[in-house]
Amino acid sequence: MNKIQPDQKRDPRIELAADLYVWGHPLVVIHRTRALHCSRGGPGLLRHRLELSTARDRTVVGPNNDTLYSTGWYDLRKGDLRLDIPPIDHPDRYWSVMLLDAFTHVTYVSRRQYGVEGTSVRLTYDPRAEHDHTRRADTIALGTPTVWVLVRTLVDGPEDLIRARTVQQGITVTAPPNHPTEATPPPPGRPNEVHSAGASFFDELRQALLVDPPAAWHPKLTPEQQKLLDPSVDPEILAAGVIQGHQRILAVGFGADRFQNGWGTRSRGTQFGQNVLARAACAQFTLAGHHRQENSSYSARQDNLGEPLDGRRRLTLRFPAGEEPPARAFWSLTVYGPDMFFYDNPFNRYSIGDRTPGLLRNADGLSITIGGEPPADLSNWLPAPAGPYMLGLRIYEGRSDVVEATWFPPPLMRS
16 A cells, blocks of 8 residues: 655645544445355345354454354344344353444343343334443344344354254344345455555445444544545545554554553453544454453463564463353453464364363363474464464453453463
């Protein structure tokens, strides 16, 4: 991508264009994601993926290898939806339905709120009323017509896969009879590469806003920023704004704001409020991320010597006895490549967690090794690429100190 020219830096419209890019970035990412998914299967249907995600899955960044995914895209202009959850087969089965509007606001229908007895919820479009996500409800209002329904069903080891599929397929979304289901054209580019569109990003933004105007409670544009949506604006100004806006998003990165033991975490999860830059960074790097009450994520930034992670150096993560990640549901540790997709390794092992078959614990606790050459015993080893990588720890339904971001994992010790 070209750099901003010195004479352009003095034009205040570039700053406004960068503001507009950051504000609209999540909306365009969502619309590209919808187009990508619906070009393969069409909207209006909840589609169940019957296998756990692998390195071949490259649609949404930062996937997990713990749950079966089900996904569907719906247009609430066609009418309300009915979400039905059957009774779950046992109380330890984690399940959740994440509802994302077109600006990535998250609402849940999940085990944490609704238990395992089954429920039925109506989903409706109401841009005036922001839903209280902390309470269970019979009706949930979404702020945009576009809603992404993303279901996660826990698989408790390979022998549990068939039972997990039965639970997964019992979760249904009923759309109005007139809801379209035909496949749609693919997007003009990948969702995590919207910055590559240059000035045409704003063409995509204008089209997306025709379908999904922001809710009344969403952060508003200033009149000056709004003017840059006019198609007559100089495309060079807009292209320079995209460059500057993307640089802002890269500077935020994963958005960690609390750090300890070489790990970072977002203390507010994906509850961004008026912070449009943090929302854009999440859409770029961890689309469909969670509220901390549901899942608290930690990313490793360095080892105990302050060095960045490199898979050529073996690291050890040791949890003393009784001090494994405090999760009411489950926890898992995952290696990602620099592109935030699974590291493609010959062992097809992408994560280790409390349910990993054959995981070895002793009287002193649990030790996990990451990277380096494969050890003789692979039970507690997680492969990592020879070079930079990202290590993420997820804790689903964490203890209060996890939700409050005062608990942190131990340091990664150089072996």
